[in-house]
Amino acid sequence: MSGPSVGAVGLSRTDDTTPSTQASAITWNDEARAKILDDADGVLREAVLSTARSHQDAGAVADSDEVYAELNSKLKDRFIDYEPGPDVRKYADAIVAGEFSSR
Secondary structure: OOOOOHHHOOOOOOOOOOOOOOHHHOOOOHHHHHHHHHHHHHHHHHHHHHHHHHHHHHOOOOOHHHHHHHHHHHHHHHOOOOOOOHHHHHHHHHHHOOOOOOO
16 A cells, blocks of 8 residues: 655644644644545455456355455555454455456
8 A cells, every 4th residue: 555645744733833742643634544545445445356356257156254364365464453354354245245246
């Protein structure tokens, strides 16, 4: 996942000249936050669609756990502190059900 451009990065400050001493005040600005989320959605979309394509092309009925493991393997190295969640299971089940078509 590529990060936001340098111009999109910003730090929250308590005033215009002094950085906050509160760690919770260090955040991405709204534009950078939106870009990070869009990039993350793109990575997820790419993993789901490529997995669906590979299973559709193979023509074999896939097991949901197998697809779930495949999705996790495609996602785990793309995110810091990645932990699989219910969204990954939802998409694995949808792939097995044939809800994504590459054609």
